[in-house]
Amino acid sequence: MPLSDLPPDGVVIVGAGPAGLACAATLLDQGDTFVTVLDAGSGAGGQYWRQPAPPADSSDPGALRPDAMRGLHHDLGTFAELRSRLEAGQAAGRASLLTDHHVWTVVAAEGGHVVHAVDRSGGPGRERAVELRARHLVIATGAHDRSLPFPGWDLPGVLTAGGLQALLKAGDVALGPRVAVGGTGPFLLPVAAGLADRGATVVGVFEANSPTRWLRELRAVAANRTKLAEGAGYAATLLRRRVPVRTRTMIVEAHGRERVEAVTVARLDASGHPRRDTHRRIEVDAVGVGWGFSPQLDLAVTLGCALTADASGTPVVQVDEWQRTSRSGVSAAGEACGVGGAALAVAEGRLAARGIVGASASDAETAGLREEVARLRAFAAAMHRAHPVPAGWADALRSETVVCRCEEVSAGTVRHAIAERGATDARQVKQLTRAGMGWCQGRVCGHAVELLAGGGSGSPAERLVSTPLPLGVLASRKSRAM
Amino acid sequence: MSTFRFDDVSIPFRDGQSVGAALVAQGILSWRTTRLEGRPRGLFCGIGICFDCLVTVDGVPSQRACLVRARDGLDVTTQEGSGYAAE
Secondary structure (H helix, E strand, O other), X not given: OOHHHOOOOOEEEEOOOHHHHHHHHHHHHHOOOOEEEEOOOOOOOOOOOOOOOOOOOOOOOOOOOHHHHOOOOOOHHHHHHHHHHHHHHHHOOOEEEEOOEEEEEEEEEOOEEEEEEEEOOOXXXXXXXXXXXXXXXEEOOOEEEOOOOOOOOOOOOEEEHHHHHHHHHHHOOOOOOEEEXXXXXXXXXXXXXXXXXXXXXXXXXXXXXXXXXXXXXXXXXXOOHHHHHHHHHXXXXXXXXXXXXXXXXXXXXXXXXXXXXXXEEEEEOOOOOEOHHHOEEEEOOEEEEXXXXXXXXXXXXXXXXXXXXXXXXXXXXXXXXXXXXXXXXXXXOHXXXXXXXXXXXXXXXXXXXXXXXXXXXXXXXXXXXXXXXXXXXXXXXXXXXHOOOOOOOOOOOOOOOEEEOOOXXXXXXXXXXXXXXXXXXXXXXXXXXXXXXXXXXXXOXXXXXXXXXXXXXXXXXXXXXXXXXXXXXXXXHHHHHO | OXXXXXXXXXXXXXXXXXXXXXXXXOOOOOOEEOOOXXXXXXXXXXXXXXXXXXXXXXXXXXXXXXXXXXXXOOEEEOEEOOOOOOO
């Protein structure tokens, strides 16, 4: 869509997940501005409400149906409501949803920003450059699984926990038949429950932390009873499907030649180190591991938005009471402001919209949203404290274990850069070893390298081009601008 | 049922699935070898972040199998190294 086709005063929302959809729906209700929502996926929903791509031929009996995915999603009612409000906006000519659009950068321009995206809806080799002018920009880019390396984690069949769930939600494929789920955090439960419900044999959920850590967080839990009920629902499914949940246990190795064939799990001692005398080998066909999530900060970092740290020390976008960032005309909502789940993202998306249309801070709706955000943020902080990465996560790493999957940099090389060459953070390790320099730009190995270097999460990597794009797309962009 | 070609095999898929989902549904877990050590790779993050599931689609290398939608008659081939024969 050429730049000139778009109203110059519109709001552009990057991300059609819970935060972006809620923001769009509220903007359409409350304001008269034109709203454009871009998403890299094939439809609205984000990762949380991920759906199969809409069928090309609606009469195809074999096509995947969103309805068939019921039971895998939580709070689909909210999704249906938000999506229908966006669709009504589209029908009224007030909104546009651009799917298969990967935003690769945003630059400041007179009166706002210009959003640069690649439209991949035409398929490989038919990418198209798209530029949108935004009077106001909303960063609702969500998060991705946080991974930590372990021996064998690069074997085919070892995925992130979110990867296993994405296959289920969008493809109706339950990887297995025998699957192990590990890492830490409440997210492991719905992943395991979804797989078990779809016929996979879940050999275990291996949660590194002890549930007793939640006993220190009773206030946050008591204030968020729906979260407790949600967790109890998944726990009941796991019980019914006879899925063992092993706490203070982690997957320390995946075994196999051309694909994963087994895992070794170990109990963690009181200080969070795996005990060698507790090693147990379990045959599996697939593995999903997740250590929480990392917010996608690329656009915020590129724009120079101020960052802050969440309860786990992870850098997140700093926002004010209207979800506004430190950059004029740029708001952020959802996981980019700290991982906290879909309900929080929805509340923040609504609040961001109210800020953009200039709602009164004293109206009941705004006050209610702020209360909800504070309550859910307190729960998120409790979750981060209850599910830290255990101190001994790297004990099982061997010198030859791959840390950077893209550039094939081993743990030995990374450790050498730190111990012998004085690297103190991920950036220096990258310069010395190429870890984090490949296709994924350190999204997968960055956190692990930062931990190995002994730092906290440090300052996030700046990625001026946040998704690889064909040179032809850049060339077409340039020729049009001239 | 609709199918696409993966090397010399015909892969059935359900409309709406990605190339990656269709492949793993057939028990195929890897379709790329790494540039340095030639190790097999397939899906890892499943959401377009990690670039491990790169595959050549209709002659265009380095496409993310988890994002490319399966379509009838698509020609999908294993990617070795960077996907460019000249390397």
